[in-house]
Amino acid sequence: MKIDTIDVDGAIGNVKRLLREEPDLSPALKSALEILLLISVLLGRVALNSKNSSKPPSSDPNRNKTSRTKSDKPSGGQNGHIGTTLTKIPDPDEIELIMVDRQSLPEGNYREVGFETRQVFDIDISRLVIEYRAQILEDTQGKRFIAPFPDGITKAVQYGDRLKAHAVYLSQYQLLPYKRVQEYFAQALQIPVSEGSLYNFNCQAFEQLARFERHVKDRLACAQIAHADETGINIDGKGHWLHCTSNKEWTHYFAHEKRGTHAMDEAGILPRFNGILCHDHWRPYFSYDVTHALCNAHHLRELVYAWEQDNQVWARDMRELLKEINSAVDAAGGALGHDGAERYRKRYKTLLKEAEIECPPPEKPPGKVKRGRVKRSKSRNLLERLINHEEDVLRFMENPLVPFTNNQGENDIRMTKVQQKISGCFRSQEGAQIFCRIRGYLSTCRKQGISSSHAMTLVFEGKLPDFVQRAGWVSLDSKARSLGDKPL
Numbered sequence: 001m002k003i004d005t006i007d008v009d010g011a012i013g014n015v016k017r018l019l020r021e022e023p024d025l026s027p028a029l030k031s032a033l034e035i036l037l038l039i040s041v042l043l044g045r046v047a048l049n050s051k052n053s054s055k056p057p058s059s060d061p062n063r064n065k066t067s068r069t070k071s072d073k074p075s076g077g078q079n080g081h082i083g084t085t086l087t088k089i090p091d092p093d094e095i096e097l098i099m100v101d102r103q104s105l106p107e108g109n110y111r112e113v114g115f116e117t118r119q120v121f122d123i124d125i126s127r128l129v130i131e132y133r134a135q136i137l138e139d140t141q142g143k144r145f146i147a148p149f150p151d152g153i154t155k156a157v158q159y160g161d162r163l164k165a166h167a168v169y170l171s172q173y174q175l176l177p178y179k180r181v182q183e184y185f186a187q188a189l190q191i192p193v194s195e196g197s198l199y200n201f202n203c204q205a206f207e208q209l210a211r212f213e214r215h216v217k218d219r220l221a222c223a224q225i226a227h228a229d230e231t232g233i234n235i236d237g238k239g240h241w242l243h244c245t246s247n248k249e250w251t252h253y254f255a256h257e258k259r260g261t262h263a264m265d266e267a268g269i270l271p272r273f274n275g276i277l278c279h280d281h282w283r284p285y286f287s288y289d290v291t292h293a294l295c296n297a298h299h300l301r302e303l304v305y306a307w308e309q310d311n312q313v314w315a316r317d318m319r320e321l322l323k324e325i326n327s328a329v330d331a332a333g334g335a336l337g338h339d340g341a342e343r344y345r346k347r348y349k350t351l352l353k354e355a356e357i358e359c360p361p362p363e364k365p366p367g368k369v370k371r372g373r374v375k376r377s378k379s380r381n382l383l384e385r386l387i388n389h390e391e392d393v394l395r396f397m398e399n400p401l402v403p404f405t406n407n408q409g410e411n412d413i414r415m416t417k418v419q420q421k422i423s424g425c426f427r428s429q430e431g432a433q434i435f436c437r438i439r440g441y442l443s444t445c446r447k448q449g450i451s452s453s454h455a456m457t458l459v460f461e462g463k464l465p466d467f468v469q470r471a472g473w474v475s476l477d478s479k480a481r482s483l484g485d486k487p488l
Contacts, residue, residue: 088119127189130160159193161460164201166453167193171202172438173452175419206434208459209441215468216250216444221272223247225293225401227409228270228279230259231416234425235432242436244413245269251412251443253436255429260284276399278406281385293395295406296322299386306379314355315379318386321347325397326404334400341397348394355383412443 077083102110134147152161163185170176170184178195185193220226226247233242233255241259245252245267256263261284264270270277270288278293279285286292300322306315325344329336336344361384362374376384386393396402419435426432445455448467458465 086119086121088117092119125188127191128160159197159201162457163191163193164204165456165460167198167201168205168438168459169453169456171198172205172435173442173456175415175422177423202434202438205456205459206437208462209437212441212464212468213252213437216252216440217267217269219250220245220247220252220269223250223273223275225276225278226269226273227406227412228264228277228285229406229409229413230282231413233416233420233432235429236427237425240432242413242416242432243267244409244416246409246412246443248408249444249447251440251447253413253416253440255426255432255436261287264288276395276402278402278409280406281389291395292389292392293402294385294389294392296326296393296396297405297407299382299393302378302382306382310377310379312355312359312379314351314358315382318348318351318355321351325394329397329404336397338398341394344397345390345394348390352383352387352390356387359383415439 097115100110132149132153134149136147137145139145167181167185170181171178176184178198181198182193182195185191226245228243228245230241230243233240235255238257240255240257241263243254243256243263245254252267252269254263254267256266264284270285270290273288273290276291276293277285277288278295280295280298300319303315303319303322306312307319321344328340328344332340359377359379361380362376364374396404416439426435441459442452442455445465446452448465450465450467455465
C-alpha cells in the first residue's frame with residue numbers, strides 16, 4: 001500500500017524490525033513506533049469496503065451511487081417480457097347497471113342491444129363477525145338438548161383462524177412490530193387486539209409447526225447440497241447468532257448464543273449431513289466430514305482488496321480467471337467437460353505458483369520465537385486458502401449442483417437483518433425461536449410456490465401444503481387424509 005510516495009508496508013516492516021532488534025529504544029521512540037503500527041491497522045480497516053470485503057454497501061463511507069448510462073431501449077417492458085396487467089374476469093362480484101336516460105335522447109323508438117362493460121378492481125377491508133346460534137330443545141320433562149358448536153368454537157367471544165393467520169403474517173413475514181399490527185386492526189378493521197393476543201397467535205403457530213420443522217431438518221440432512229451461513233442478532237440486548245441451513249427447496253433457521261460447532265450440533269442438521277456443503281470458509285464448517293464448496297463471491301471481494309490495497313498482481317489475474325471460469329460454466333449449461341475443466345485447473349495452479357513468488361510466506365523472526373503460526377497478511381492468508389482448498393474453490397466447474405457462490409444461503413438469511421433493523425432486537429430467546437420456526441416455514445413455502453398468506457391460513461386450519469406430501473412426509477395422525485393438504 002502506498003500513500004503519495006510513501007511505501008506504507010515497507011515503513012511498517014522497518015518499525016517491526018526496530019521494535020524486535022532494538023530492545024534499548026527510549027520509551028518515547030518506542031511509543032511513537034507503536035503508534036505507527038496502530039495507524040497501519042486503522043488504515044487497513046479504513047480500506048475495507050463492500051467491494052473488497054464482506055462489509056455491506058450501507059457501511060461504505062461517502063458511497064457514490066453510480067449513475068447508469070441511458071439505454072437506447074424504450075422505457076417499460078421489452079419485447080418478450082412476460083408482464084402482468086389487469087384483465088377482465090367473467091364473474092365479477094358486483095354488477096351495477098347504468099341505464100340510458102331516455103329523456104335525453106331524440107324522439108324515436110329504441111331497443112336494447114347489449115351493454116358495454118368496464119371493470120374496476122378494488123378491495124373491501126372490513127370486519128366479519130359470525131354468530132353461531134346453537135338450537136336448544138326441551139322435552140316435556142324440562143330436559144334441554146343443545147346443538148353442538150363447530151370444533152374450535154369454545155368461548156362466548158373469540159378470534160377466528162383467518163384473523164390469527166393474518167396477524168402472524170403481518171408480524172413474522174411483513175415484520176411489523178406488535179404496536180403497528182394493533183393499530184392496523186383497530187383503525188382499518190375496528191377490531192381490538194392486544195399485544196398479548198398477538199403473542200399468543202405467534203405461539204400457536206410456533207407449536208403447530210413443530211413437526212414441520214423436524215421434517216425440514218430431515219429433508220436438509222439427506223439433501224445432495226445445502227448452503228450454510230450465520231449472522232449476528234440481538235436478543236434482549238445480548239449478542240447471539242442466527243444459523244441458516246437451506247437449499248432451493250427448504251429453509252431452516254436456528255438462534256443460539258454460540259457461533260461455532262456447538263450451535264450447529266444443537267441445530268441437528270449438519271451432524272447428519274453427507275452431501276455438499278456450500279459456505280464462506282468459516283472454519284467450524286470444516287469440522288464436519290462432508291464435501292465442501294467455497295463461496296467465490298467472497299474470494300472475488302478479497303482479491304479486489306489484495307490487488308487495490310496490497311498491489312498483488314496475481315490477485316487481479318486470479319479474479320479475472322475465476323470470472324472467466326464462471327462464464328464458461330454458464331455457457332456450458334452448468335458444468336464443464338473433463339478436458340475443459342483440466343485446462344482451467346492447470347491455469348489456476350500456474351497462477352498460484354507465480355503468486356507464491358510474489359507473495360511468499362513470512363519469515364520466522366530471529367531469536368526467541370513465540371509458539372504458534374507466524375502472522376500472515378490478508379493477501380497471504382487468501383493465497384494459502386486458494387492453494388489448500390483448490391478442489392473446494394473449483395468444485396462448481398464440473399458439478400452442476402454446485403453454484404459459483406453461496407448466494408442462496410446469504411439471500412435466505414438477509415431478511416433477518418431487515419428484522420433487526422426494524423425491531424432492533426428480539427425481546428427474548430423464545431421470541432427468536434418463534435421467528436426462526438415461522439420464518440423458516442414461510443421461506444420454504446415461498447420456494448415451493450405457496451403464498452405466505454395462504455401458508456399461514458393452512459397452519460391455523462391445522463393443515464400443511466401438499467408439497468410436504470410430495471417430499472415424502474409421513475403423517476403421525478392416523479386420521480390423515482391421503483390426498484390434498486396434510487393435517488399437522
